[in-house]
Amino acid sequence: MSDTEDRDPALGRVVIAEDALGARVRELGAEISTDYAGRQPLLVGVLKGAFVFMSDLARAINLHVEVDFMAVSSYGHATQTSGVVRIIKDLEADLTGRDVIVVEDIVDSGLTLNYLCRNLLGRGPASLTVCALLVKEGHGEIDPAPAYVGFTIPRLFVIGYGLDVAERYRNLPYLAEYIG
């Protein structure tokens, strides 16, 4: 990011700094490496928001992993989920008998994740767990509850580290509050 963009008035305070993100992602990778020792999990990244987290997480896992991606879109207002989820891009991998780890950027109402997990569980995986970088305080019911959570954050709209507003700020290396 250039200095000009660092002074962007839409950027509020830093919510999670770059070094804290890196350290926590390495911890999550170590936990997954221990929990899945001897197995070859399939990381399913939820595009587009999870692409940065997924790439750091995959490199923090000391196992043979495979990666695949899904893209979903929820209808409704840009900064609020409607619960109606549409699959824009489906997986290439067959999930039958696989140990699947769904890698999600942020969980708020839980509707996106609940929909995705129901859909993926119908494809016959051996196991399915969720690794969410961020969970918002006061979030809705999450089923299944994420086995791995990076950070619980206040109810702010955050951008950076893969998260956008109108497709911008995904390349910010830290998480910031969006204040428009």
Ligand code: 5GP
């Ligand atoms: P949920 O279905 O859990 O309410 O919302 C999940 C999705 O809403 C996330 O995958 C993300 O696309 C979007 N979302 C929720 N909160 C935020 C936020 O604070 N910042 C951004 N950029 N997206 C968010």
